[in-house]
Amino acid sequence: MVTFSLIDWIWLFAFLGLMVGCGLLFYHLGKRSESDFFLAGRGLPWWLPASSVYASHTATDTPMWVAGVIYRYGLAGLWYTFFAAWCAVSAFVSTKIFRRSLAYTQAEWQSLRFSGLGSELLRGWVAGWQVYMNMFILGWVGIAMGKVCNLAFGWPLWIGLITFSLVCAVYVLAAGFWGVVMADFQQGIIAFSAIMIVSVWSVISVGGPSVIISRLAEIGKSDMLNPFAFTGFFSGDFPIMWFITMLITAIIGGIGMGTSFDWYTEAQRIQSARTIRDASYSIWAGTALVLMRNAIWAGPILAFFILYPNITQQGEYELAWFAMAFKVLPAGMLGFFFASILAIHLSTISTQLNLGAVYMTRDLYHHYINPKATEKQLVWVGRISTVIILIGSFAYGMMMSEEITKYLLFALWIMAAGVWLPNILQVVWWRFNSWAYLSSWIANLIMSWLIFKVLPDFGIIPVLKDYHQFWILMGLCALIYIPVTFLTKPENMDHLVKYYVMSRPLGWWGPVRKEAEKKGLI
Amino acid sequence: MPIIKRKWLPGEAEEWTKEDLFACILSVLVYVAITIGTALSFFLMPVGFIILGIGIILGIVMFYIIDPKLKTVSEEYEKKQKTYLENLEKIERWE
Numbered sequence: 001m002v003t004f005s006l007i008d009w010i011w012l013f014a015f016l017g018l019m020v021g022c023g024l025l026f027y028h029l030g031k032r033s034e035s036d037f038f039l040a041g042r043g044l045p046w047w048l049p050a051s052s053v054y055a056s057h058t059a060t061d062t063p064m065w066v067a068g069v070i071y072r073y074g075l076a077g078l079w080y081t082f083f084a085a086w087c088a089v090s091a092f093v094s095t096k097i098f099r100r101s102l103a104y105t106q107a108e109w110q111s112l113r114f115s116g117l118g119s120e121l122l123r124g125w126v127a128g129w130q131v132y133m134n135m136f137i138l139g140w141v142g143i144a145m146g147k148v149c150n151l152a153f154g155w156p157l158w159i160g161l162i163t164f165s166l167v168c169a170v171y172v173l174a175a176g177f178w179g180v181v182m183a184d185f186q187q188g189i190i191a192f193s194a195i196m197i198v199s200v201w202s203v204i205s206v207g208g209p210s211v212i213i214s215r216l217a218e219i220g221k222s223d224m225l226n227p228f229a230f231t232g233f234f235s236g237d238f239p240i241m242w243f244i245t246m247l248i249t250a251i252i253g254g255i256g257m258g259t260s261f262d263w264y265t266e267a268q269r270i271q272s273a274r275t276i277r278d279a280s281y282s283i284w285a286g287t288a289l290v291l292m293r294n295a296i297w298a299g300p301i302l303a304f305f306i307l308y309p310n311i312t313q314q315g316e317y318e319l320a321w322f323a324m325a326f327k328v329l330p331a332g333m334l335g336f337f338f339a340s341i342l343a344i345h346l347s348t349i350s351t352q353l354n355l356g357a358v359y360m361t362r363d364l365y366h367h368y369i370n371p372k373a374t375e376k377q378l379v380w381v382g383r384i385s386t387v388i389i390l391i392g393s394f395a396y397g398m399m400m401s402e403e404i405t406k407y408l409l410f411a412l413w414i415m416a417a418g419v420w421l422p423n424i425l426q427v428v429w430w431r432f433n434s435w436a437y438l439s440s441w442i443a444n445l446i447m448s449w450l451i452f453k454v455l456p457d458f459g460i461i462p463v464l465k466d467y468h469q470f471w472i473l474m475g476l477c478a479l480i481y482i483p484v485t486f487l488t489k490p491e492n493m494d495h496l497v498k499y500y501v502m503s504r505p506l507g508w509w510g511p512v513r514k515e516a517e518k519k520g521l522i
Numbered sequence: 523m524p525i526i527k528r529k530w531l532p533g534e535a536e537e538w539t540k541e542d543l544f545a546c547i548l549s550v551l552v553y554v555a556i557t558i559g560t561a562l563s564f565f566l567m568p569v570g571f572i573i574l575g576i577g578i579i580l581g582i583v584m585f586y587i588i589d590p591k592l593k594t595v596s597e598e599y600e601k602k603q604k605t606y607l608e609n610l611e612k613i614e615r616w617e
Contacts, residue, residue: 210566
């Protein structure tokens with residue numbers, strides 16, 4: 001349990017005041033139009049969306065799952081966080097293509113890339129799925145905050161889950177994406193400073209880096225300092241095959257759209273950038289910061305490991321970074337640390353609230369329900385959507401009390417396995433059509449639950465390793481969508497030509513390019 | 523013809539070229555170097571600082587290669603963006 005001094009409370013309330021004040025400050029910009037409420041008017045210089053990429057991907061649960069993998073595997077566990085490297089390729093491939101499309105959301109992009117009934121079904125499906133997933137993410141990030149508050153103050157889980165999300169909702173409702181991105185900039189600075197301070201302090205508190213290194217050697221765990229300490233090619237907890245799978249999915253995945261769940265968040269930042277160049281650099285730089293942050297976290301987690309090397313409960317060692325901070329920081333700094341936890345928390349909550357609202361407003365309300373809506377109406381629907389998503393997230397949060405990592409890996413990787421290749425094919429292959437993409441989604445949803453949960457629970461198949469699940473799902477779903485591609489007609493050629501001229505995609509677009517040249521469009 | 527092209531005409535910059543491929547490869551290497559280099563540097567290991575330094579140099583090379591092309595693509599696209607946005611709203615409103 002943590003006790004706050006007066007200065008700690010001052011830190012906390014000053015920060016909360018700053019965040020809410022920020023929302024009120026940008027209220028007039030946010031309410032101008034749909035484009036302002038959801039994309040900050042499409043005019044941001046690269047460093048603002050970059051700080052937003054960094055801040056929104058530093059959530060309350062992030063230090064937990066980073067701690068979980070570092071505690072188990074040492075520095076090699078950093079590769080679990082290397083999924084973010086999809087941005088290395090995306091920054092110069094899919095980011096460019098998506099920015100050129102000008103689509104507000106990935107769902108809207110579907111109707112630019114595909115045509116006819118299939119495209120409309122896809123748009124509705126992707127939008128609905130995203131609204132659901134936003135609530136899911138908000139729920140798991142919220143319950144992570146509940147756990148931190150429980151650790152620090154002994155509060156029941158629901159207090160941490162609900163209280164700070166409500167504060168966050170104030171500036172998201174007032175200023176939309178303007179509030180999100182401006183708050184993210186401040187939160188990014190606060191969070192990065194806190195991570196550095198806590199990490200350095202923790203390492204010094206156990207005697208410094210040399211003590212950690214020598215202590216690891218004494219207990220026979222020197223391998224924890226080796227980033228390439230694998231357990232065999234196929235064998236053990238951390239095989240090379242897992243590493244290869246991760247590298248392929250991360251790097252090649254950057255060519256596609258939606259190969260990582262984070263794509264949907266980045267898509268909003270990509271469109272908020274003022275130029276294609278700004279969009280590319282924002283994604284690249286924001287992710288570089290994310291990777292540095294993960295590496296810095298390894299320090300205090302290994303410091304925690306040498307103090308408590310025999311913890312077997314995942315839920316306990318996942319709290320390593322928080323536990324170290326509460327243990328070593330002096331009175332007066334605890335408030336700053338807690339404010340930084342709030343920064344971490346609010347940046348993700350605000351992002352997901354506004355992101356869910358854009359799908360609900362732009363793709364569901366504006367496109368299907370009221371195509372003639374005025375800008376004022378759209379901003380208001382954006383606010384109402386934000387409230388609905390917030391309430392939904394509380395319900396999900398209360399349902400999640402198990403280990404964070406288990407949900408995270410399933411949601412980020414396994415549930416995306418069957419659509420991983422289709423997410424690339426839709427970008428690089430002209431012949432891949434809306435029916436193929438739709439069928440891959442349906443197949444993946446059914447098969448991922450079968451492989452991950454239902455069949456192992458009934459003892460029909462053994463519990464498979466995550467990378468096995470990935471390759472199996474990819475193969476099984478391909479058996480569905482590849483025949484569907486060839487059994488259904490290609491997209492309308494005029495529609496494809498329009499898309500090609502606008503987006504200039506990479507890959508196999510020969511017939512479409514020829515048609516565009518014939519029409520004198522390129 | 524130079525290995526790395528740094529002066530682009532609008533039409534040329536729209537095409538996917540070896541500069542894009544080089545940028546992607548360097549970008550991945552920079553990310554790997556940042557991850558490992560930062561972690562090892564945090565433990566004051568000399569090899570960590572060396573890897574981090576290599577990562578920074580590779581990052582500068584990546585920027586040197588891709589920036590002229592990105593600038594040209596962006597400038598050219600900005601001229602057409604207004605028309606594209608109008609079309610987007612037409613699709614959205616079922617016009």
